[in-house]
Amino acid sequence: MTSPLVSIRGLEKRFDLTGSLLEQISFEGGRFRRKQEAVHAINGVDLDVQRGEALCVVGESGCGKSTVARTVMGLLSPSGGEIHYDGQRIDNLDGKAALPYRRKMQMIFQNPYASLNPRMTIQQTLEEPIRFHHPDWSNIAVRDKIHEVMHSVGIDPDWGSRFGHEFSGGQRQRIAIARALAVDPEFIVADEPISALDVSIQAQVLNLLMDAQESRGLTYLFITHDLAVVEHFGTRVAVMYLGRVCELADTATLFATPRHPYTQALLSAIPKLEDDRPNHIRLQGEVPTPVNLPSGCVFHGRCPYANDRCRAEVPELIATDEGARVACHAVEEGRL
């Protein structure tokens, strides 16, 4: 197997909640105490993104999927672990050294109403990244490139002088995709790119992303909560829960034989057209707060199969017969 394009190793990210030193100190029972609290958004994630694939990361709010996306892109710096791009460690690079990677890696955001500058025309929006990364290009080369990307996302190049607010949500997302494609990236991180769109527009944008992948040989890291989209779009799927990957498998394998109890519950909760009644697996309780992580397996409090080992020991990802990787003691012990 060839080496992965992007490799995430032991990634951790904590967000400090307590602020400065003075805010951390309190006076209790005649003594000064220093208290530090943090949101543990990612707790040891290992993922490889292979060239040409679409790796989907799914999970519910607060599972850390968007934090993974932002950390990979360098928008957040990791609290621990490493990120490699094409064999080169990139999470510790400074501005100048990181520049070539900033061009190769582009991002598409969830809300096209927020990700386009309202005071820039579409022409300016698309021109900015090209001029930044190719300062030596002539005006004609820049204009041709803008025409090419606008055409490829289905936006009439004559509309370049319009502003973002003149477009519908679906068109804005097309423009956001054009902006990402304008600098010829290899790797695109898409963070819930279709969640804010209507059903008929979602299909248009998904088709566009698949066309772009085919014609430009792109590799995607696709973040979503919508499992139906994953089944259609993803090459492989990583299911996250409370900052950890609990199952990683080929899309077809994951949907045919989900092994982790959380994956099973998540899949059963998708409302399907052929259902006459909701028939989901009921989980106990709710997702615990990432401030005080549960001991052992992060899912044990809601898992119907949890035992003492699950409460004490953190499960590692272990390969199954189907070729998937599952972090679950019950699966490992053959109880499930």
Place this chain on the structure above:
Amino acid sequence: MALLEVKNLDARFAVRGGDLTALRGISFSLDKGERLGLVGESGAGKSVAAFSILNLIAKPGYIAGGQILFEGRDLAAMSERELRGIRGNRIAMIFQDPMMTLNPVLTIGTQMVEAIQAHRKISKKEARAIALDRLQKVQIPSPEKRLDQYPHELSGGMRQRVIIAIALLLDPEIIIADEPTTALDVTIQAEIMDLLLNLCEQENVALMLITHDLGVVSQVTQRMLVMYSGRIIEQGPTREIINDAQHPYTQGLINALPQMGEPGDRLFQIPGAMPSLKNVPTGCPFHPRCHFATEQCKHSMPEYVRSGNVDVACFEVANLIEQEKQMQEAES
């Protein structure tokens, strides 16, 4: 007689440069204990339809024509004072974002007691007992404790349970739920929908469920309406429409779902987007996006035709039905 009967409802928004028509001739009915789904994309007018039932569309919106008969009385012609006796009492609403509908500075208990006492002359203690009973019905863990908690102390799923408990406080005949689970995660959504469905069945409450999720509609409702650009374009039994949609737009909506395509293949896509109210196309509002559009579709508005138990507003469907009839006549 149907519990709720909406007849030829028109709603408009008065803006500079003339009125915008948000609802055009909406007609449907809701029986006692029936569950009705209202489906459409943003801008289709489904929320306006739901809000106008209780005359809750905010200015500059207004009801321009038609009737909303609730137990035979016209809500559209009622005074504000009379309506207040019905809102939250006989017809309750559940909104999308529970944080927006709960008052952040009052405890859950205070808000529930307030709602009961607005409609019934009973003591605070009795009202609190009713509130506790409803919180138990929505299966909130430790309900007594919740009465004295503030909304921010509850999770999103629990807040939506509280909202459902509030809707049930005065034993309404109808609950109108506007995208009640859109802000929630899938596993929580499944639980809330299950709860809402079971409660409506137990208490024999009619449910009008507004959603864009066809999966939820097929799980929860018995009949459904599909709206496009302020019109109902198809209505009938949910199973019949999901399995064999007649209108090209409904067909497109269903076929555009990722689960309908083979993994990796291009999805079916409806070209274009829903028109804005400012420039609604002439004739059938769907014609610029429709594969079957003819000259007739561009100029005149299709009337409803019946196919099976489904009412559809489409010339193409009408023609097909006509052809079938002629073939049958020719055979016999």
